[in-house]
Amino acid sequence: RLRSMRTPTAMIVGLVLCPCGLLLTLTGTLAPSWRKVSLVPNQPMDLVWEQGIWDICRERQSTHDRLCGQADELGYFEEVPVRVAQGLMPSSLVITLLGLVVAALGVRCWQEEPRHMLAGVAGLVLLLSGLMSLVPASWYTHELWALPAVPGSTLVVGYSLVLSYLGSCLEILGGLALSLSFHHCCKER
Numbered sequence: 001r002l003r004s005m006r007t008p009t010a011m012i013v014g015l016v017l018c019p020c021g022l023l024l025t026l027t028g029t030l031a032p033s034w035r036k037v038s039l040v041p042n043q044p045m046d047l048v049w050e051q052g053i054w055d056i057c058r059e060r061q062s063t064h065d066r067l068c069g070q071a072d073e074l075g076y077f078e079e080v081p082v083r084v085a086q087g088l089m090p091s092s093l094v095i096t097l098l099g100l101v102v103a104a105l106g107v108r109c110w111q112e113e114p115r116h117m118l119a120g121v122a123g124l125v126l127l128l129s130g131l132m133s134l135v136p137a138s139w140y141t142h143e144l145w146a147l148p149a150v151p152g153s154t155l156v157v158g159y160s161l162v163l164s165y166l167g168s169c170l171e172i173l174g175g176l177a178l179s180l181s182f183h184h185c186c187k188e189r
Contacts, residue, residue, distance in 0.1 A: 010180040011107045011119055017174030018103070018126050022096045024167030025133050029089040032057050032068060033158030035144055040153045051076055051147075052160055053085040053136075074148035081143045085136035089164070092133035096171060099125035103178055116181040123178025130171030137164040 028034075032052030040047060046061040049070070056076065057068040076082060099122050106118030140147075145155055 007108050007114060008181070010177045011103075011114060014119075014123060014126070014174040014176075014178035015103060015107060017170045017177065018096065018100055021130065021167040021170030021172075021174060022093065022100070024163045024170065025089070025096070026093055026167075028137075028160045028162075028164030028167055029053065029093065029133075031160040031163070033160040034085075034140060034164075035147065035161070036156045036158050037149050038154045038156070040150050050158060052158070053082055053089065074150070076148050079143070079147050081136065081140045081147065085140055088132050088136045092129045092168075092171075095125060095129035095132065099123075099129055099175070106178075106181070114181070119178050119181035123175045123181060125175070126171055126178060127175030130168045130173075130175055133164060134168035134172065137161060137168060141165075 030052075032055040033050040034053060035051045037049040037051065038047070039045065040049065044060065048059050048061055050057045050059065055068050056070040056072060057066055058070050059066040072078075102125060103119060103122035106115040106120075106122050108114035140161060141157065144157065149155055
């Protein structure tokens with residue numbers, strides 16, 4: 001019987017979704033817009049504060065003048081959800097890179113047969129990294145309106161938080177797809 005030279009679909013799906021998730025999570029981690037604060041009392045109407053996990057920026061929307069590195073006068077960076085995000089998001093990125101390296105070794109690119117066990121382990125690692133970035137994004141969203149802000153201002157979800165969610169979900173789905181490789185290991189035995 002001739003062996004199939006095709007890479008299993010689940011592996012291809014995992015190798016497409018996980019790097020996309022990595023890029024989205026990286027952007028969400030670095031960009032300073034997890035939360036937007038607007039309509040701040042005693043401030044110009046077009047002033048928007050963008051708060052991320054590393055930086056606070058203020059922008060005048062009429063002139064697009066943006067100034068980052070603003071002082072944290074309300075203790076925003078001392079809040080537990082922000083501190084947890086500062087720890088888990090970079091850790092998730094490192095584990096995602098590790099998982100992608102293991103996945104590249106397990107999936108057939110330069111060899112005749114894929115290493116199903118290695119690809120499955122990579123899937124579990126990538127699943128873990130997706131969960132590690134989903135936890136802070138979910139917790140931050142839950143506490144969005146409880147985090148310190150000027151009373152009377154309007155709070156909305158920023159694009160970085162949305163990108164972090166999407167990236168986490170793609171990593172989880174990609175990790176699950178690669179984890180299906182364990183099925184081949186069981187079938188061979």
